[in-house]
Amino acid sequence: MDIIAIKHNDQIFDLQTAQSLGITGEEIAYDNSADALEVIRHSCAHLLAEAIKSLYTDAKFFVGPVVKEGFYYDFKVNESLSEEDLKTIEKKMLDIAKTKEKIERYEITKSEARIKFADDHLKQAVMDRIPSDAISIYKQGNFEDLCRGPHLPSVGLLRYFKLTKISGAYLGGDSKNEMLTRIYGIAFADKESLKAHLEMVAEAEKRDHRKIGAEMKLFTFREEVGAGFPIWLPAGARMRSRLEQLLFKAHRKRGYEPVRGPEMLRSDLWKVSGHYQNYGENMYFTNIDELEFGVKPMNCVGHIKVYEHDMHSYRDLPLKYFEYGIVHRHEMTGALHGLFRVREFTQDDAHIFCTVDQIEEQIIEVVDFVDKIMSTFDFNYKMMISTKPEKAVGDDAVWEISTNALKAAMDKNKLPYEIDEGGGAFYGPKIDIKITDAIGREWQCGTIQLDFNLPARFELEYNGEENTKIQPVMIHRAILGSFERFIGILTEHYAGEFPMFIAPTQVAIVPIAETHVAYARELGNKLIDMGADYEIFDKNESLNKRIRTAEKGRVPMIIVLGDEEVNSKCVAVRDRRTREQYNLSENEFLTLIKEKINEVNF
Numbered sequence: 001m002d003i004i005a006i007k008h009n010d011q012i013f014d015l016q017t018a019q020s021l022g023i024t025g026e027e028i029a030y031d032n033s034a035d036a037l038e039v040i041r042h043s044c045a046h047l048l049a050e051a052i053k054s055l056y057t058d059a060k061f062f063v064g065p066v067v068k069e070g071f072y073y074d075f076k077v078n079e080s081l082s083e084e085d086l087k088t089i090e091k092k093m094l095d096i097a098k099t100k101e102k103i104e105r106y107e108i109t110k111s112e113a114r115i116k117f118a119d120d121h122l123k124q125a126v127m128d129r130i131p132s133d134a135i136s137i138y139k140q141g142n143f144e145d146l147c148r149g150p151h152l153p154s155v156g157l158l159r160y161f162k163l164t165k166i167s168g169a170y171l172g173g174d175s176k177n178e179m180l181t182r183i184y185g186i187a188f189a190d191k192e193s194l195k196a197h198l199e200m201v202a203e204a205e206k207r208d209h210r211k212i213g214a215e216m217k218l219f220t221f222r223e224e225v226g227a228g229f230p231i232w233l234p235a236g237a238r239m240r241s242r243l244e245q246l247l248f249k250a251h252r253k254r255g256y257e258p259v260r261g262p263e264m265l266r267s268d269l270w271k272v273s274g275h276y277q278n279y280g281e282n283m284y285f286t287n288i289d290e291l292e293f294g295v296k297p298m299n300c301v302g303h304i305k306v307y308e309h310d311m312h313s314y315r316d317l318p319l320k321y322f323e324y325g326i327v328h329r330h331e332m333t334g335a336l337h338g339l340f341r342v343r344e345f346t347q348d349d350a351h352i353f354c355t356v357d358q359i360e361e362q363i364i365e366v367v368d369f370v371d372k373i374m375s376t377f378d379f380n381y382k383m384m385i386s387t388k389p390e391k392a393v394g395d396d397a398v399w400e401i402s403t404n405a406l407k408a409a410m411d412k413n414k415l416p417y418e419i420d421e422g423g424g425a426f427y428g429p430k431i432d433i434k435i436t437d438a439i440g441r442e443w444q445c446g447t448i449q450l451d452f453n454l455p456a457r458f459e460l461e462y463n464g465e466e467n468t469k470i471q472p473v474m475i476h477r478a479i480l481g482s483f484e485r486f487i488g489i490l491t492e493h494y495a496g497e498f499p500m501f502i503a504p505t506q507v508a509i510v511p512i513a514e515t516h517v518a519y520a521r522e523l524g525n526k527l528i529d530m531g532a533d534y535e536i537f538d539k540n541e542s543l544n545k546r547i548r549t550a551e552k553g554r555v556p557m558i559i560v561l562g563d564e565e566v567n568s569k570c571v572a573v574r575d576r577r578t579r580e581q582y583n584l585s586e587n588e589f590l591t592l593i594k595e596k597i598n599e600v601n602f
């Protein structure tokens, strides 16, 4: 196996640099490890630039970083490029790779680099952003690029790559600047991984919740309403409400009380909580009678006000308040993405007020709740403990106590977790739940946050055993995260083929003629009584067309009603999942649906 780089003190050096500086450390092999892919993909970005330069001699280059989707390069050429050109560029990249040009690094001063790249105003813009005076240059064949590296020893190692997308991008992401061309690509260390990745991306496209959401009429967005503000259509709202009802019962069984805080609270309160100072740029503000109000980005303060309403003794704790809390957060327009990233969403939010001694038990109970829900939806998941971020309130000592409390709860119960340094909320450390969907993608959903800060800032207290005032601990937790995001994820996870218990419609009833509609309604109401939902497909269209429409809506059960069914109180069933058709008496049918609906209990 080829060695492509050396890792020393968490920093990766290419072989040439490691050798010249005499650095030794962990050898990074040419494989699909995260460290190796970083080097491979970044080198591939340079190969892309070299190919562009040899095809378009006027090309100017900005930057070519490694990103979540692979890598990209931002550049400028005189002609306008399209998807078609990607093939030509990719072919050129393969040709260059075959020459096995060495990738070599050398250093010059910034003023030398200014002269070297005098005809490239984009590289000059890159240099404006580099504070140091020493600039490292990477050279492969006749192509040179200023770069920190690290890189592969030769372009000959680049074989399993693909250019995936072309788009426009403003210089430095700022819409006031000039528009550049951005080409995205992906690279791996072997053919199979590249193939598997491309298949996954194609599958993800098929499952895109925006596409399926439109086909199934779950939700929509309208420009005149505003970007990032979803509109729930009847089918989507039915599904969401099923989820809400299931979760409501699940919370009640675990001792949570439903509460509800206002949508807007006075800014003075957001100053006490620290949101004003630490989260203000994500909030929306307005004035009412000279007083400034902030639209809530989180539900914590409302629940604190519920807590403050009564005196509490240690015997009352833990107190668990939950709310389907609608929150508003400012997201950049470019970051908005279907239901995954919106500006208004509803969290399945709860706050647990407890004693220090109860922390462990409460954390474990929430983790157990998460497990129940995620395994019901066939999600695998892992947990990450996120520590103190740069912008944070509270003493380091308090942060340490609460971070250690989270770790201790997990360790003691032998629950595996990873650490995300600096990923905590501004008021406390947290456990993030990352789920893996049916096609292997990871999603961040719920969080469990431990907080000593907000109870202190609001001077919350309870009466202890010795009748002294003691400050409670607050646990913030959401399991789905938000209904919007979770339903988006579910849609892609199931490719719209929702299991019966969560499907927007459980049964599609197709009456053959007008005379069968009355029985359809009677049956439908019986379904509603037992907690299922239905839609009658009685449009003035052919029977086959109506059955096809129901199938397109991915309704799990379709029943057809004609004279025979009405007269003998029976139904002709088409099971979409199993593609079976069979006849059942009305009672048998209702029993079957009841069983399927009640299969799931959080």
Ligand SMILES: [Zn+2]
Pocket: 042, 046, 064, 145, 146, 147, 148, 149
């Ligand atoms: Zn580079």
Ligand SMILES: [Zn+2]
Pocket: 298, 299, 300, 351, 476, 477
């Ligand atoms: Zn909270």
